[in-house]
Amino acid sequence: MRKWTRKTTVDLVLIVFFSVFCLVFMMPYVRMILDSFKTRVEVMKANTFFPSKFILDNYQSVFEKTPIWNWFLNSLCTSTLVTVVMLFTSSIAGFVFAKYSFKGKQVIFWFIMATMMVPAQTTMIPSFLIIQRLGLYDNLFALVVPSLVGGFGIFLCRQFIEDIPDSMVEAASIDGAGHMRIYFQVILPLIKPALSALAIFTFLGKWNDYLNPLLYLSDTRRMTMPLALSFFTSQRQSDIGAVMAAATLVMLPVTAVFLAFQKQFVRGISITGMK
């Protein structure tokens, strides 16, 4: 048997404390899932915690009466497209800023960094007018085009690429590798941790965004998941079971991806904190 030490007692106390804390903390999830299986009457009465009988009517109603697959695909396509392009633009700009010297480098870099300081609320009105001018209103590209470049990604990639020794880049160059070949074969493989962190942040930010879809989309079928959920909720004020079923379906994809890749998530967030 393991020896009972002071450390074991501290551990035990902490485990019990956090178990209770997390149980309470998870209650909104538990509530959401349980309510999504209740009948309308049972939710209204609100005197049971567990459903007296698990029914699937709420889910059926969401799938039959809403274009939920459209909402899902809208979210998936816009978020994926933005993430892929963002990884490319950030890493190649980071490469240029870290490994090349050219006129105006400092000015351009700080100019890009300064754009990060501005809150979304300050740019949203002119952005809306620009999107309208470009004919992108109520078009999913309105969510994509403005987010293809970002100061945060460029900064993160530059920090990581600066750590790669110049000699490696020079050696590849002497061996006859062109700029793009160096980028793809030397730089990219060495900054994978930064890229996966950036991918997580970009994808989550896009998937969860509420403000931009609210500004740019109006047709129900073109909505992304978060906006669609709040729209659905306002349509079905009293049908809490159906709202909870829709909420569960909205939460499911990101939560599943997170649970599958939790190590990468934690490492990705820690990385951004250190640079």
Next chain:
Amino acid sequence: MKRTIFPYLVLAPLILLLIVFLVLPILGSFVISLLDYNPLRETGNTFIWFDNFKRLLGNELFGISFKNTLTYVFIMVSINLVVTLLIAQLLTTLSSNKWRSLFRVLLFMPCVAPLAAVSVIWQKGILPTKGGLLNIFLSNFGVAPINWLGNASVLMPSLLIVSLWADIGYNIILFISGLQGIPQDYMDAAKIDGAGPIRRFWQVTFPLLGRTFSYVTAMTLISQFQAFAQFSILAPGGGIARAGYVLSTYIYDMGFGNKDMGFASAISLTLFLVILVVTLIQQRVNRVDWGY
């Protein structure tokens, strides 16, 4: 590397995108703030110079939203930092990696959920006066049902609870990785010198955590000033007695509800200025000039 035009070829399209979707909007908001601008109107969108800013001064709703924003951000950031640092410290003390990962994953889960969905769940499942989980729980202690979203004095606390629940996971992870990055030698030295756990925290851990703490504070401040989804869903139009009106929702309502875009731009520039000033003060206060 030798001089080439490669950097310019790479940066040109990116800078074009940034100019169209970031620089133009920034300049645009300055210009629009000087106009009486309604996008639905064909004529009459004329320069009125600083009249929009003058309107701010006597405007009651602006005053309320401004005060609410500062209150929300200040309380939110303070509680957030204290709670997350405490949880991170306790979780780092835990010697079992398995349990630590489990708790960390659970506490982070709401961070990956859309804030809009989080708001809906709290609105429909936790906060309702009748049948809400919170009131059911409190009734066990003889507390009469509270109208969390319909009572002006508890609306802001409710919004704070929802926002905290949704957001603490990030900072817990950042603090845990910061704490684990502190070299063990310092801790051992302090132990040998006879410092207890609380003294060790304040005199060794906390000062050595300076960089992480400063980063986390800045990020939390900047993101909370822009908090929008939970306010827009749980306190539409500012909620009861406008007790939940913050600048982000006020700007949205003025710009897109009232189509008073000149006025909304003036408010949005004020928000920008407030964020800038607060961040600069924070950077000053939390300045860290050394590393280990």
